[in-house]
Amino acid sequence: MRVLVIGSGAREHALVNGLLRDPSVTEVVCAPGNAGIAVVTKTVPVDASSGAAVTELAQQLAADLVVIGPEVPLVLGVADALRAAGIPAFGPSRDAARIEGSKAFAKDVMAAAGVRTAHSEVVDNPAKLDAALDRFGPVWVVKDDGLAAGKGVVVTPDRFKAREHAAECLEIGHPVLLESFLDGPEVSLFCLVDGTTVVPLLPAQDHKRVGDGDTGPNTGGMGAYTPLPWLPDAMVDRIVTEVCEPVAAEMVKRGCGFSGLLYAGLAIGKDGPSVVEFNCRFGDPETQAVLAMLESPLGELLYATATGTLASVEKPRWKDGSAVTVVLAAENYPGRPRMGDVITGATGANVLHAGTTKRDEDGAVVSAGGRVVSVVGVGEDLVAARDAAYATLAGIKLPGGHFRSDIGLAAVEGRISI
Incomplete structure (x- = not known):
């Protein structure tokens, strides 16, 4: 199996390494890749956000599978272009990628699916911002309702900082989402999803703040670890049953069934899991840790997800430690x-x-x-x-x-x- 990986980050480096360990994978090419990926496999330039360019490259390489790493190509419909050309793609359609691309869409899906999440309110007019802020606090959660590479969220007890971030988003034409603060430790759970088939990977915990002790501004992620010694095994089952499966079923019901990696970011409170956010792709830096523990052939899992046969594949096996x-x-x-x-x-x-x-x-x-x-x-x-x-x-x-x-x-x- 020849595999083309789209992206240039450490997540893609981890995916490349995992695919190279799969005996069924004969060749891996990464586009555009980076200096480290180029040491272990072939890299080629490509406009990753262009469905036409990625499809043309996949055809030139006779790729049997294209794995799309970043969220931007997915939100722009690159997976749709590949599938239209008959090329299996690991990653959701443009419509399904709205689960990450629009936080308001994600909230609507969760409400329909009966999934626990924070109370929220969308603000798209600066004139309504102050009144909306008054309805939240004493800890404000302000999210850019769009893609922000993990840095579009401000969580603060300082109303001025919350207002400043919201105003910046509105200034560039992005609506903002105000949310109630969810207490409890956070968990990242990646699930392979093929329509209504949901297969969880190991749970991980990300560290978003830039400084030790969770200080400083949010980043795209400064580190992660897996598994979580403090999380009962039964909680993963609850997350799948109460969160991921209902959301997957609701998206099928809406005609935008999810195929790829559904990333649930959750807070685990006294009442169980509540969703902080969804992403439509492998998370970075959690992927680097999770895939380091995977014993199963990665290519087999991703290909089965992309081709609608996930239910027939053996569940992932994991290393101890x-x-x-x-x-x-x-x-x-x-x-x-x-x-x-x-x-x-x-x-x-x-x-x-x-x-x-x-x-x-x-x-x-x-x-x-x-x-x-x-x-x-x-x-x-x-x-x-x-x-x-x-x-x-x-x-x-x-x-x-x-x-x-x-x-x-x-x-x-x-x-x-x-």
Whole structure:
């Protein structure tokens, strides 16, 4: 099976590595890829947001499967273009990708499916903003009702900061979603979905804030770990039964059945799981940790999902132990990152590249984005996995680079419970 992976981040690097471990996969090409992916497989340029360009490339490569990593191509309908050409695509249609592309659409689906989530209100007129803010708090949750690469959410007890973020969104023409604050630890659960067939992967926990102790602004994610020692196994079953299956069924009912990876971001409170958000693709950095634990052939799972045969495939098998992902970010991230700095020591199977490129004049690998590399540690438990990740990270040098030193630490110290 020849597989084309679309994207250029650490998520795609993890997908490429997982596919290369599948004996049924004979070739993997990544477009456009990055400097790290180019070391392990062929990379080619492509306009990832163009359905025509991706389809043409897939045809040239005689790809048996196209795996679309990022959300933007999915929201723009790249999977639709591939399917129209008869090429199996892992990723939802444009209509189904609205589960991430429009938070208002996601709320409507959840309401119809009877899924627990935060009370919310859409504001699309600056004149109505102050009155709406008065109906929320003392902790405000303000979301850009569109794609924002994981950084469009502000959670704050400061009404001024909440208003400032909302006003910025409205200024650029984006409606905002105000939500009540959901208490309880957060969980990311990825599910392979083929219509109404829902197959969960390992639950993970992301660390969104830029600084240790969950301080500073939100990012696209600074690290993650899996599995979650504090989460009972029965809770995954509840999430599938109470959240993912009803949402999948509701989308089929609406004529936009979901095919691909449905990512449920949840808060686990005293009454059970409540949805914080849905995404329509593998999450980054959770994917890097989750796929490090996968024993089943990844290509087989993704192909079955793309071709509507997921129900006939053996459920995923997992390694014992734990995995931790730590993100090394460029100076000033999540603001405008400094780019072009030489990065050294970022080699090995457990270093997954994201914002990197190779400099033409001397072949040096330099930073080309906010999140530069993800380092994955695997061990017999969470302590060992953390040790492995941070030991590798110590050998990587990036001027001005920064990372969190506490990924998974609260779980190790027993400070998370439900």
